[in-house]
Amino acid sequence: MSKSVGFCKRLGLKYPIIQAPMAGTSTVELATEITNNGGLGSLPISTINFTQSQGLIQLKSLIEKYNVLNKSITNLNFFCHEIVEGVTPTQIKNWFELYSKVLNVNVGDVSEDEYFKNGNISFKEYEHNEELIDYLTKELKPAVISFHFGYPSKETILKFQAAGIQIWVTSTSLQETEILGKLGVDGIVCQGFEAGGHRGNFITSKDFDENLSTLALFLKSKQYLHQHDLHDKIDLIPTGGIMDSKTVKFYLDSDASAVQVGTVFLTSPEITNNKSYLKSLLQSHDYKPTILIDIVSGKRARAIQTDFIKGLIKYNHPSDDLPPYGILYNAYRTLKSNKTLSTSLDIGFYLMGQNYFQTDLTLTSTKDIFQSLVKDL
Numbered sequence: 064m065s066k067s068v069g070f071c072k073r074l075g076l077k078y079p080i081i082q083a084p085m086a087g088t089s090t091v092e093l094a095t096e097i098t099n100n101g102g103l104g105s106l107p108i109s110t111i112n113f114t115q116s117q118g119l120i121q122l123k124s125l126i127e128k129y130n131v132l133n134k135s136i137t138n139l140n141f142f143c144h145e146i147v148e149g150v151t152p153t154q155i156k157n158w159f160e161l162y163s164k165v166l167n168v169n170v171g172d173v174s175e176d177e178y179f180k181n182g183n184i185s186f187k188e189y190e191h192n193e194e195l196i197d198y199l200t201k202e203l204k205p206a207v208i209s210f211h212f213g214y215p216s217k218e219t220i221l222k223f224q225a226a227g228i229q230i231w232v233t234s235t236s237l238q239e240t241e242i243l244g245k246l247g248v249d250g251i252v253c254q255g256f257e258a259g260g261h262r263g264n265f266i267t268s269k270d271f272d273e274n275l276s277t278l279a280l281f282l283k284s285k286q287y288l289h290q291h292d293l294h295d296k297i298d299l300i301p302t303g304g305i306m307d308s309k310t311v312k313f314y315l316d317s318d319a320s321a322v323q324v325g326t327v328f329l330t331s332p333e334i335t336n337n338k339s340y341l342k343s344l345l346q347s348h349d350y351k352p353t354i355l356i357d358i359v360s361g362k363r364a365r366a367i368q369t370d371f372i373k374g375l376i377k378y379n380h381p382s383d384d385l386p387p388y389g390i391l392y393n394a395y396r397t398l399k400s401n402k403t404l405s406t407s408l409d410i411g412f413y414l415m416g417q418n419y420f421q422t423d424l425t426l427t428s429t430k431d432i433f434q435s436l437v438k439d440l
Contacts, residue, residue: 075136087110123198258365353416354372
């Protein structure tokens, strides 16, 4: 566990446990609980639009809520996908037809301006926002800034690192690890195929994705870092399928600097989404399979295979062009929140990892869940 000891000292942590950002599901309160118990809390801010003036105001308000003794011990998580250009009339038409078939109702009577706007602006669109960068590097100075779906420019990375901020980026393949190693990031989050939520690949398409498990990706990445004398310069952080202390200890004993966990916290009191659904599955022992699907949001995400998800797969034709990520995801979320929609189908998008069935319902607080992860360390 030598790497994890140094990792904790550098970040001022008691345990090398990182809470996965889980945008749309986790909360400021969850991150606070993790931090106060000795781990690293993560704040997902991918839904904040920093191309607009109120973006920085929203971030500062979020930070004010993050009520911990040392506000610098946190991980701010940005999405860094390719910039979305817009949506076409054909894409809108295909989306309406698909959802009308799946829900067996006409969903065409909606405001297109409300539905088809980008709900997830990429960091690439505002990484030259000097006011934001100055706030992050001169005032806030979080311990870590992490990126999913890609990475910012080398210039931006160096600015953050010069301010003492560590830069982490998600990898899902050896090829992505190689790119990040050459880029000089501080940490690589090795997201295995079994992980819940959105898959963070940025060069590997789904057609050529090797679908590496967390362990295989971690071992391949570790080998690469050793071969290129980067082992002592870059932290490896496996994520995906990690639900108990024995698995945590295994990775730390295998030279991981830390582990990132998400699904294990889905029953925490501070979670806002998916909690009730997961509890009902566990209480009834109705362990439905998970599936990676990109029809809901535009990027592949691991979710429970519900009747709604099956319907999308059944009625979607690969040749039917749908809106891109961000716009497609916003259309789904807007439809789901539509109180006038009349359908008996549960259209929840229940994001969780393959090992969700290991969730222990006897652990009723975030502190209890966290302590279960570190008891064997």
